[in-house]
Amino acid sequence: MLLNPRSSFQLESRKLALDVAGIGLLQHFLCEDVNCNSSDSSRNISIYPDVAKCLRCGRSLNRGIIFGESRAEGGAFVTSPLVFIITDDLRVAPIVTGNFESLNDIGIRETQGAEMKSLSLGFHEILELLKLSLTSATPLTDMIMENNVENIQSGIRFNRNHQADAVTESRKIVLRAFLHKSTNKFLFAEASDELVELLLSFLTLPLGGVVFLLGSNTPFKCIDNLYRSVSNGIDDKYFATSDTKSRLINPKLAHGYLFKNQLLLPLSEEDPPKLCRREKRWFPYDQDKGWYMHYFYEKLNKIEFGKKQSMCFVSDDLTTSPSLVSRISILNDAGIPPSDVKETEFHIGPNEALCILNASLTSKTALTDGLIKPKTALADGLIKRIVKEPKTEPFGGE
Template sequence: MASKQEPKLPLTLLVDKERNCVVAAEASGDFIDILFSFLTLPLGTIIRLVSKKQGCNEAEEIGCLSNLYQSLESSGDKVFWNYICKKMLLCPRNPCEALCQKLKLKLDDTMPMRYFMCSNRCRRGGDWFLSTFAEASCYCGKQMDKEMKLHGDSNEGSHGDGVFVKGRTMYLIFDDLKVLQSSPGNTVQQLVQLGYKNFHKLTKKYLNVSTKEILDLLKQALTSNSPLSDVFLESGGLKRVCTFSPKLRPENQNQGWINYNSSINLKVTVRKSKKTILYAEAEGDFVDFLFSFLTTPLGCILKLLDGNFSMGCMNNLYKSVKDLNPSCFTNPSGTPLLNLRVAPQFGFRRQPTKLCEEYTPCYWYGTGVIKNNICFAIGNGVISKDHSLIKHPGAMKLFDPRSSDGTKESSLGFVKRPSLFVVWNDLQVTPLANTSSISFLQKLNVPLDDLEEHELRIEETEALNLLGASLTSKAALTEGLFYLLKPKKQAKA
């Protein structure tokens, strides 16, 4: 039997051969949907895709986040509340998963969401329990491994032709990933701005794009200002267009009032001669905050940092979503791309920034389905987000996989409390359990009188600075937090 051939999408390039660059490209909404889906990918998924998918020995690095992800991979399960926590961080869920499953080319290899109940059909407080992880342990002690079918959700988020934008509309894409609706007027205006008075120096190139080229495009878009030329012409354009400048906390912010529920205390050690932060001694809250970067969609981060950093062409892609005519989008109530949140259950509760979780939908369990006002019994029962579609609906409670009994209140994050870690300047994370402090300092091989300790409080401004630095720098602690350090007075002899 012949294997199913991977679909490909048509793409027309307008190429300046003298300069060896893509001036513009034209494609249908199917291709634009895939470009815009980059914004929905959690950072952990992006790191996994660009560093490992192509089987290269040399991993693509994204600031310090690649180090953070590698630290997560090498961490033992005992660091976390349970082994599901580590799995959640390594393979975070896309908040637009249902929509992205409809893309013509699927870049994200994360397993789609599945639903499980305990075989005992346990209830507590009148609610049935539901888990999106088969490995979760029910409070009765059994694994929640009875898979359930979700009824009535096949068209979630669908508003006709296309996924995010209308598929049959044509669009212009420029080398820096600026996207416009294709029209003669837009084409003339853009080409003239780029210095072309006619088509004499331009030639067309027709391509059929596969998942491999899309993945290459994602990788280049994170670091380059000319990803189309880099991928389709192998031009080797400018690399590492990633910049960030920390913001200062407004003087009137939190005067007289501190939100201790979201602020995080941090102890950092500075190497005075190098004027760098060598490492930080951190408790679980700070490590959970760092790990929460991995579960956050790229578009959410671009919105939070609001142009205060440059990461390849991703800012242009996000701005294109904001500037595109609303009539281009499939959803008449507005595109979800501008209001992305962390997927339900994948957030960190004590979050100094405004990285919020998506609202958890309500689920219902019933003994059958209702179609055309006729009830059809199902032996194992059925679940749905719409109680009107099932027979004898009963409310369900979504089991939190990070806590021992499924209660949201007891789940602080991903790593165990109490616990202590060393976070290095490049965001490598090392647990300090059973570690000798004497051996630790000896291995540093740094003069002890060159070390100086400072205590910091991480609130929203500092947290955003650290987030921006982690995406663009190889020394995130220094780039994101060093400006906070005040010189210490020398003790008199």
Template structure:
């Protein structure tokens, strides 16, 4: 008999006129699940959403890696790293009330040669069959994690703390001031327009929320109230915003490396038909699957176009 699915309860405050969620009142467990979205690598998001993430052409890139002949990769472990990338914050997420990623807990693997494990390299891998510097596969399981006070799991303090989460996923501590602020933001001056509703949240709803918050500014209303998704207007990207900030801080110009590609372009439409590229660009494209959502938001500043992830 299978274990009973864990559920959370949210208390929604709804605008009866618009049918939209003003905010959700919740405990620490739900907030930590939302925060854990930022730690998920793109490859993990695409896998969890069954290649229907709506993240541009990233679903197609993931599917391409799935079908890629192993002869094109350095090792079989490389495919595992791209299709099932591990989050560096995995230990902080291990005690979430509802686990977003359903991978088995992280295991460490090593090469059993004495020089490799103890004297020279002292390396371990979170992916089985990764290549050791000596050339042998790191395929022997080792249980090495030690419990540390700073890594007991979770991101928030206060087991009994209450939070308010707005429709676009802004999080604040529950208080009278924050409640009034959100009501003013929605232009609500008549409390008779408001209605409370409790909803039950399981893993199905969490995955639906993950998908929706990548493409919508109103994920709570979309998921729990059935509000129709509105077309998301993408902002025009500012070239290399992070690089400009770093240059301003240091006062020095950073020289960027360049890679070459031969492009076949349609004269009529101006669209690129295909590009002939080297392995350096292919490696770069594949590496996108390992980027956590939080890293993408940081690199692209407020122009990430990832719904309300910013």
């Protein structure tokens, strides 16, 4: 689930010309005994192998079944046929009038010296484009010209537009941190299960979900442009279904991926899949088919990714270890004497969780950049305001 997470867009991904996500054919799992016939077959199917047990015989549900359709008709996300213009920084707009009018609509005024060139994009080119979209401001140029881009964009702060409900102190995660006095940077933190679960959940987030959480202002500016093209630049009528746009703007986690203590990030998961059966073959549910349908509601409790630990150690670059040896080795490797170490506590709420998520995308010091720097910047701003606008009366109360 963590190293190869499912997507809530698996059905749509099967319609793409290139299966870059490696999803392949959709698969579910039945009782390992081919002779077992459960009377409650609608609940005797799992979307994960070796997780659930057969309701009739108690054996594991690990016999995979492949859906009868290898590929559905129609476009995955937009209506077809339709032609779009894509800029070098991944802004997207449909051509609804002429080429030049559409160029003007997305801010391109100068075309002198431009030439037409045809490209053939395959599996490796699309993967390279995905990588470059996270590291370059001009991913299409870099892919075509085979430029090597090593410097990840940095120094960009997010402006969160999706404020979660206020979280009380009792719902915040307490982080016991050990800092280097001389530099005021994280050395390591003693993390509870709740914090480790939060960090592990970062691996399950869809890229569009990260952009949504960070208010479409991430370090990945081309991905931000792509997100804004969907949210503001492409009219609803050009999307494949009535809910495609909303699902792309705020994508859900795959079914079963909402972890047990998910309190800090405003996320939701997709509904359990609905399957239909015809002539002993299974198909994704399509209300137009009129086949006999099973409402598949697997009773999955909210999950925990790891077993209970008394404590786990997390370093500034989010390396985690359950071993106490890590605590000692960090100090020894850095040559830091115990006298130059100070202990403090951080209370992790929604804003702090998003700061860590934002920093983890590009920084090698995610805890320092996500927790200490925002507080330092806030304190510096408060001091500047006080100095600039001195109080005529002494402070009262706290």
